[in-house]
Amino acid sequence: MERLRRTDVPSAGRRVRTGPGGVLRAVLRHGPLARSTLARVVGQSPASITGQSAELIEAGLLREAPELAAPKAVGRPHMPVDIDTGRFVAGALHIGVPYSTVALLDLRGRVLTEDRRDHRSTDPADLVADAADRLRKLLAAEDRVPLGVGVATGGWVDQDDGRIIEHPLIGWRGVPIGDLLAGEIGLPVWVDGHSRALTSAEELFGQGLDASSVVQLFIGNVVDAAFAVDGVVHYGPRSAAGGVAHLPVAGSGEPCFCGRTGCFQVTVSEATLVRRALAAGVVGRPHFPDLVRAAMDGSPFAVELFHERSIRVGRAVATLLDLLNPDRLILADAAVVHVPGCLEHVHRQVREHSFACAHPESTVIATSFREHTLSVAAGTVMLHRLYTDPLGVSRGGSR
Numbered sequence: 001m002e003r004l005r006r007t008d009v010p011s012a013g014r015r016v017r018t019g020p021g022g023v024l025r026a027v028l029r030h031g032p033l034a035r036s037t038l039a040r041v042v043g044q045s046p047a048s049i050t051g052q053s054a055e056l057i058e059a060g061l062l063r064e065a066p067e068l069a070a071p072k073a074v075g076r077p078h079m080p081v082d083i084d085t086g087r088f089v090a091g092a093l094h095i096g097v098p099y100s101t102v103a104l105l106d107l108r109g110r111v112l113t114e115d116r117r118d119h120r121s122t123d124p125a126d127l128v129a130d131a132a133d134r135l136r137k138l139l140a141a142e143d144r145v146p147l148g149v150g151v152a153t154g155g156w157v158d159q160d161d162g163r164i165i166e167h168p169l170i171g172w173r174g175v176p177i178g179d180l181l182a183g184e185i186g187l188p189v190w191v192d193g194h195s196r197a198l199t200s201a202e203e204l205f206g207q208g209l210d211a212s213s214v215v216q217l218f219i220g221n222v223v224d225a226a227f228a229v230d231g232v233v234h235y236g237p238r239s240a241a242g243g244v245a246h247l248p249v250a251g252s253g254e255p256c257f258c259g260r261t262g263c264f265q266v267t268v269s270e271a272t273l274v275r276r277a278l279a280a281g282v283v284g285r286p287h288f289p290d291l292v293r294a295a296m297d298g299s300p301f302a303v304e305l306f307h308e309r310s311i312r313v314g315r316a317v318a319t320l321l322d323l324l325n326p327d328r329l330i331l332a333d334a335a336v337v338h339v340p341g342c343l344e345h346v347h348r349q350v351r352e353h354s355f356a357c358a359h360p361e362s363t364v365i366a367t368s369f370r371e372h373t374l375s376v377a378a379g380t381v382m383l384h385r386l387y388t389d390p391l392g393v394s395r396g397g398s399r
């Protein structure tokens with residue numbers, strides 16, 4: 001029987017964003033823009049746009065760009081406004097399994113500076129004190145003012161109270177990471193899961209802008225997912241949505257900490273691949289970037305490891321596409337970004353195994369953020385709040 005596939009019907013309209021957040025997002029996406037054009041883009045009256053632009057300029061989030069005005073453009077409605085990237089920065093902390101990354105981003109989500117180090121301790125208070133110290137050093141070398149810090153990590157995160165509910169690979173349970181860091185650094189702190197943050201990052205700063213539904217799949221040591229419709233990320237009861245770590249993988253005998261074997265996360269995780277590469281003498285130390293480098297340099301064993309992993313990732317992607325039928329599925333996976341052939345393996349598996357996806361190449365794409373994925377994820381936890389409630393956040397708003 002021939003499979004029925006989704007036809008390319010136009011997707012439903014996106015949620016219209018209004019107010020200062022909508023104005024700021026429109027300028028981010030389409031700017032610099034004359035206020036008269038901005039009024040049309042946002043669908044509000046020119047008078048309302050002029051008032052909101054004035055508030056955003058006053059808050060230091062927008063600036064007038066006379067250097068970009070057309071020669072005959074006279075008067076306020078025609079003076080372009082752009083995101084003001086000169087006044088504020090966002091702090092970022094990503095907590096990975098072997099290391100943490102601190103960074104500063106500008107208001108366009110560009111990583112200005114970044115510092116990644118192996119954990120000296122995974123005790124939450126020690127790790128946060130070390131991260132705060134490193135962030136303070138980055139801020140001391142920066143003229144712009146920090147609006148706050150975004151924290152992202154894998155595992156199960158409750159954004160409402162800034163708490164990591166469970167991160168088994170680091171051994172954390174119920175860690176109030178937001179309060180700990182805010183206490184150390186004296187700035188507002190927001191916390192979320194890295195896949196959810198990357199979903200927002202693609203909408204704000206990446207290429208996923210014209211998709212009304214997006215799945216983000218993160219493949220690292222943690223393997224997790226997020227799902228957003230019309231720019232709204234789904235959290236579900238207890239913020240538990242997106243757990244794909246323990247999906248069963250056919251043919252895998254890797255033992256998982258959950259007590260079963262062949263779970264998706266442990267089968268494709270960076271630690272598992274590095275262990276196999278170390279045993280084969282392809283890398284000299286348990287350091288995942290060395291394995292990526294070996295594959296980029298053409299080591300047949302390393303390339304084969306990544307291609308084999310991509311086939312397994314592709315099967316899981318096919319399942320997610322059938323379950324959620326998104327316009328885009330975005331892969332945050334170092335191999336897909338750096339190792340030739342990996343994305344093609346994923347596409348082939350989708351073509352062979354998905355019932356819903358008619359166009360694997362345009363549906364399943366690599367992350368926009370490449371080597372800065374972790375910093376962008378963390379910074380976006382803060383910047384997403386800014387683009388939702390710009391005036392509240394810039395006035396030292398609430399979590």
Ligand SMILES: [Zn+2]
Nearest residue numbers: 246256258263
């Ligand atoms: Zn498991």
